[in-house]
Amino acid sequence: xKALEYFExxxxxxVGGEAYRAIAEHILQDLDxxxxxxxxxxxxxxxxPLFLAVGLxxxxxRLVRLGDIANxxxxxxRIVLDIADETHLSEMLTLLWDLYGRxxxxxxxxxxxxxxxxxxxxxxxxxxxxxxxxxxxxxxxxYALQYIAPEGFKVRREWVKEEQFFYIASENTLDEDVLxxxxxxxxxxxxxxx
Numbered sequence: 374x375k376a377l378e379y380f381e382x383x384x385x386x387x388v389g390g391e392a393y394r395a396i397a398e399h400i401l402q403d404l405d406x407x408x409x410x411x412x413x414x415x416x417x418x419x420x421x422p423l424f425l426a427v428g429l430x431x432x433x434x435r436l437v438r439l440g441d442i443a444n445x446x447x448x449x450x451r452i453v454l455d456i457a458d459e460t461h462l463s464e465m466l467t468l469l470w471d472l473y474g475r476x477x478x479x480x481x482x483x484x485x486x487x488x489x490x491x492x493x494x495x496x497x498x499x500x501x502x503x504x505x506x507x508x509x510x511x512x513x514x515x516y517a518l519q520y521i522a523p524e525g526f527k528v529r530r531e532w533v534k535e536e537q538f539f540y541i542a543s544e545n546t547l548d549e550d551v552l553x554x555x556x557x558x559x560x561x562x563x564x565x566x567x
Contacts, residue, residue, distance in 0.1 A: 379412040379563055386419065393417055397521045404517050409433070409510055412563040415521070416555070424522045424542040427559040428514070433536070434506045437461055439468075440499035443486070447495040454486040454498075461504045468503060514538055537565060 382397065384390030397415060401407050413428040439445065442465065444455040456462060469478050469488060479487040488498065511533045518531075518540040526542035530552075539556055541547075560567045 377407065377410060377413055379414070381413075381562070382415045382417070384417040389419070390417065393521065400517050400520050404513055406514060406517055410514065414559050414562050416559055417523070421547075422523075422526070422544050423547070423555075424526055425539065425555060425559060426518050426521070427539045427556060427563060427565075428537070429563060429565065430510070430514075430536045430538070433510065436502050437504040437506070438499065439465060439501045439503050442503065445495045445499045450489065452488040452490055452493060452495055452498055454488070456484045456486065459483075465503045468501060472501075511538065515540060537567070 380394075380397075382390045382394040384393065393415060397413075401410065401413075409430050411429045411431040413426065416423070416425040439454070442456065442458040442461055444457060446453045446455065466478070466480070466486070469486070473488055473490055473493075477489045479489070481487065490498075515531050515533070515538075519529075519542075522529075522540070522542040526544055528541075528543045528546055530541045532539050537560070539560075541552065541556070557567050
């Protein structure tokens with residue numbers, strides 16, 4: 374397992390803490406999240422009861438723009454896309470259908486898409502964001518933390534902002550001030566001030 378920059382499981386019960394460390398390692402490895410999470414601190418206290426995970430992601434992959442996967446050529450009142458990379462073709466087509474309507478998008482073959490968009494600039498289409506890797510990444514992180522958290526903890530809260538995230542689970546509703554204090558304290562342990 375490739376080590377995170379920082380990974381700690383804090384618990385007043387050492388045996389339980391080690392068990393959750395093993396669970397977290399396996400789940401993060403199975404979901405291939407070790408290369409994108411840089412720091413992770415998990416706090417488990419069965420007395421409160423509370424499960425809290427705070428973390429930082431490493432530098433995320435950049436946005437995929439239409440110009441990254443296709444050559445964009447203006448041809449009169451239409452724009453022809455010569456597809457160079459099919460990886461995000463379905464996302465690209467969905468985006469174009471949403472922006473221009475299905476009736477203005479034609480795909481005569483696998484590597485060509487024609488947009489009937491009079492007055493639309495090729496540069497405008499070239500800069501459209503086709504895929505944002507952070508959207509699916511943060512969903513995957515929250516998904517993993519849901520599996521790591523103890524069963525039966527129904528009160529849950531998640532937060533994601535830029536490269537930071539936290540996930541809280543408990544059996545009981547917790548005071549907002551207490552939550553903010555604990556979250557800030559655990560973020561400080563990984564080198565972040567919130």
